[in-house]
Amino acid sequence: MADPVLKIDGLEVLFPGFSGDVHAVNGVDLDVQPGEIVGLVGESGSAKSVTAMTALGLLPAGAFRQSAGTISILGRDVATMSEREMNKLRGGDVAMIFQEPQTALNPTKTIGKQMLRVIELHSNLRGLAARDRAIELLKDMRINDAEEILGRYPFELSGGMRQRILIGMAFACSPKLLVADEPTTALDVTVQRQVLQLLHAKARQTGASVLFISHDLAVISQFCDRIYVMYAGRVVESGPAQKVLGNPQHPYTAALIEALPEDANPGEPLASIPGTVPNLVNPPKGCAFQARCRHAHAACDSRPVLTDVGTKHQAACWLREEISA
């Protein structure tokens, strides 16, 4: 098996706050293999974005503290890399796409200028060759009048168009890892579908690995090979997407799926999860989901670890432990 593109071990991140430190990430292990599309799913506060941002060194310095864990990208330990090396890595071997396509593009420069800059920065292509590359990238994104688009400004384009351009730019330097943080949340469903399709196809075509962050179970289920379900800064379940979502082994994953109105009977109340996410200033000692879990019992006062519950399928729950024992 090749080296993982991204490997996170025992990551703990906390944010200093005035009423105490906020323990946002509490021991996350995660890996992304070459060519793999990995989903990171969870509700707000689950720290799925924080985990990814920490891995890419994107959190503002001083605002956080990584108290434990190691991160390696393409086999290199991030801790040993300088700021310059990190910058070179980002936009080179690692690309990123964010939720708001408006803010990622410079409003005062044409699409063409911005694309050429990225291409020239990270490849040997110059002038017309670089321009041809840009057009090719846009065509791959099903943008037909690519030459014309190059002369446009971001505000002249729709959100879907902008996001497709950003994906095109992300692939400009043939990244080995693409981190996509809720790339379609701000888009309409028809556009979302198109963007997801293009992203998926391009990743498969170039063999890039994707770390896909989303709160949308349905999107995750269709897009990803393997997923991590996060809750309160911990991974509670992981495994192949279809397995985890089709046969959830952690009560939280199960409850989440049950709460979807998709299969609900309009006449009956939805199966909601009572309560709210725990306060991470004083994270619970044991299982973080304990307080909201209908299966909670004495064992849940100590922290469960991820254990195999099937082929490549893991869950962090004492309940499974008991069953398998």
Added chain:
Amino acid sequence: MTIDSVMTLSNIHMRFPFGEDWRGRPHGFVHALNGIDLEILRGKTLGVVGESGCGKSTLAQVLMGIRKPSEGEVIRNFGADHDVQIVFQDPQSSLNARMPVWRVITEPVFAVTKRPKAELRALAADLAAKVGLRPEVLDRYPHEFSGGQRQRIAIARALSSDPDVIVLDEPTSALDISIQAQILNLLKDLQAERGLTYIFISHDISVVRYLCDEVAVMYLGQVVEHGASDAVLAAPKHPYTRLLLDSIPTMRATGGLGESLSNTDLPSNRNLPTGCFFKDRCELAGVGCDVRQNMVPTEQAQVRCCQTAATTPQKVSA
């Protein structure tokens, strides 16, 4: 059976001028609504779905009465002043962070008439209990609450003037799934208890299917399909409704993401297309699509598409 409609919209048009020249004459108009006919039934929930730019928000404003349509008529079958209330999408910005919760909740009341503080507080306490908030929260400020609780506060506020109709403008799209379920359940309970009429604006088809009795699908300022939600969403007739439903990712889908759509851009609402608005994106487009389409009743719903109407046998009214 007589239809008890709480509001009737007939042929509503809404256009806004843009880009005035030096004499104050507009360069043109944005055509936000282009002939909306809707009957809103008392005690029922009407879902309004469509993509951004389809005119949902403008429609909500017309329903609220804060915008007067450029054309057409809104008939309200109730008398009181505060008959339509609204719950916004983002509880972060729809609640003033500088007001204590009890003031937030009772604002629709004290914004128009002076009432003693005690009376307002009592009202707030009553409503807070209704939406599942503990009474001690009344003196706190909105930022101290989670998204779900904030949306409960917003709902309590909408209830404070005892409205007949509540417009729910994507009330759960900013919430986590687990919280969304709680809010949807609350809305259902309140409707049952108070006989409220909901107009539920959403892009989330599965929520609409769960919550709504009827659904109206909007495209470029028009309703293109309108009918009972289970029927419409199970067997969409209009090609746009179908496209919309096909686009929605579901956990049960097996075929992956499928093929990419080639044209996802909405036509401009500054210069309305001639003929059928959906013509350029429609796979069925053909003869007859060069003229404006009217709503045609089909077996289960009304559809604004001549092609479907022609192939679907019309239900003979009973």
Added chain:
Amino acid sequence: MKNSHWFQVVGAAAVTVGMAVNAPVAMADGDADLLVVAKASDPQTLDPAQTMDNNDWTVTYPLYQRLVAYDVSEDGKGLTSVIGELASTWTASDDGTVWTFDLASGNAFSDGATVDAAAVEYSFNRLMDLGRGPSEAFPGGMKVEATGDMQVTFTLEQPFAPFLYTLANNGAGIVNPAVEGKGDDHGTEWLSANSAGSGAYMLTGWERGQSLVLEPNPNYGGATPEIEKIRVDIIAEAAARRLKLEAGDVHIAESLPVDQLDALGSKDGIEVQNYPSLKVTYLYLNNKVAPLDNVDVRRAISAAVDYQGIIDGILDGNGVQMHGPIPEGMWGQNKNATQYSYDLTSAKKALDVAGGASEEISFLYSDRDPLWEPIAIATQAYLSQLGLNVKLEKLANATMRERFDTGEFGIATGNWSPDFADPYMFTNYWFDSKRHGLAGNRSWYSNDKVDGLLQQAVVSSDTAERTALYGELQEIVTDEAAYVYLFQKDYRIAVRDDVEGFVFNPMLEDIFNFGGMSLSD
């Protein structure tokens, strides 16, 4: 204070930097024949027929000559008696109304024209026609006539005792008649910025607000001056003037605060010269406004001021209390007249007689003289002991003078120095009810008896008689407390010790005899 030196350096540096903008660029360039004088403010006008300001006279006096000049004693002291300058001899009629002057030959204006009787006639007619401040020193109706090429006759309507002395004053400077061609206003506009005199020096440059340059008049009739160039630098900040003096960039620095002079005198290369002066500082008590229109209130005020405290404190002892209006050193002073002293008990008594005073009294002063503010503050404090409510108003000097003229004030500060050596300068100016306001009677004092005494004294040519008349007058005006007669201050000036030949004359404050001065190496 051991640390004080550091602050001094920093403070001095700050002031120098701050003032550098105003200061002239190049300083004494090692040229032994350049004399630099530092003044606080730019002259207003250089026309001797217009200027009434000692500040202007610094420049104008050496540019022009007069019929007579103040004499200098054997030991180099300025005297109040006069000798001929342009005039070689003169005679007066017995009744003192006709004065005939014979002009000396050999005097010439800077353009080479001879100073003749026509020029004298022209200059006095011009002065009287213009009728500005300087003309007021001369009696109305005076006729001036050239009665020969080199002879001038003055005819007065009535005798005017101080007449001869007025001819030594700045306004009596003889102007080249050629200025008449410089415009239809007797050349006033041109002359206010140029020189046309026969003095030892002539004006060769004036950069407004920066400096003026004087160079010897090539046609000067007297001994050729030793100093080849004089520059008057305008440096507003006292501290900057002082620093320049210390650095040797300036030879004479005017108007330095008295507090600094002692320290300065101990510096190497600097000499602080003290001269008894006739310059007095006094307070105007506006006799027209309540409560100062009540003589007992004025008496109370006069007794509430700690004269010696002000002299010791503010003047560092360099002055004496005035004994009535006429200063010590001027003939005619009545040493027997009342002199107020600091006596709160009698002040309170006087105020009781007046029945108290509740009105707010305004007190005007300006920053023209750095002593005025401390005097104002001190007076306010003294009067508050009587329960008098004094409101200080610090004004621009010009504004303050306007208020003197309109009489809109209660108390104000003033300095006075005589232009000619006659008690007339103090008595007739200060108390004549025809001179209310800026003209001199700034207390708006009116007393018919005093007016009569003044009139009598001015027409008499008998010094003894005049002394008696002024003596009586002093009794009255002191008793009626027309002014508060504060002090007579020494004239103190800081000069580099290589400046030689300076003669101070109490009539000529701020005026330097450049023609007789020299620089040693």
Added chain:
Amino acid sequence: MSDATVSVNPIKRVLSRVDWGYLWYQIKKSPLTLGGGAVVLIVLFLVIFAPVFATHDPNAIDLRARLAAPGWEHFFGTDEVGRDLYSRILYGGRQSVAVGFFVVLVAGFIGTFVGAFAGLIGGRVDVVIMRLMDVVLSVPSLVLIMALAAALGPSLINAAIAIALVRIPIYVRISRGQTLLIREMSFVTAAETFKASKLHILRWHILPNILSPVMVQATLDLGSTILLASALSFIGLGAQQPTAEWGAMVATGRNYILDQWWYSAFPGFAILITATAFNLLGDGIRDILDPKQKAR
């Protein structure tokens, strides 16, 4: 919903409401702000309780002890009529600080209200108000203040009024800008759906929400106002004798700077320290409440 709104972002939380506990926490983290705040408190304390700390009557003259050097009898020396400089500086601070607060209160109050009104009403009213403010802003403020102070007559209260008038546009701009932002928030839209009046919206939604930036501006302004008032007194348009005021003291002391350095130095230091302290505090509070403007 993205993680951006998670409670791990404390800045966002505070933006929604002044949270004094949080503010204190942040101030504690910034030594400059803390130092500035501490000095401001000390200055305020000394100045308010000037009669307690003063060793002499600030207006009592003693001509025989004029221009005395600092020592045990007179901590900071005496001035040209022998008044105790230490006591005068304590009392003088009252003038300076009072002017600062007066200006900030008056300008802040009027400016905020006018700006909010303009922003909320919009249209012609807005245009007229803003053009008027532009005119005021386009004239160098010190020149305008001097002109106004000269026209009103030289006194400290007139100087304060002049400064306040000239600083109004700053608050108008801030409050109008904020009003335009807040007007677009959906809680205002919500209030419109309740058929609330403009006055209701102004009272309950606009004013409470524009308070933070206005307060930040006000704190920053305090320092510069104290400087301005001192500058006016320095050039003779502010406090008049015998009132003790720092700027006026520096101005008079300037005549004695070479031999009596303490006369200008101590009131100068008082101005420097106080203005700097207020500015540090203001900067710190701005960085905390309004991180967008933080200088990087």
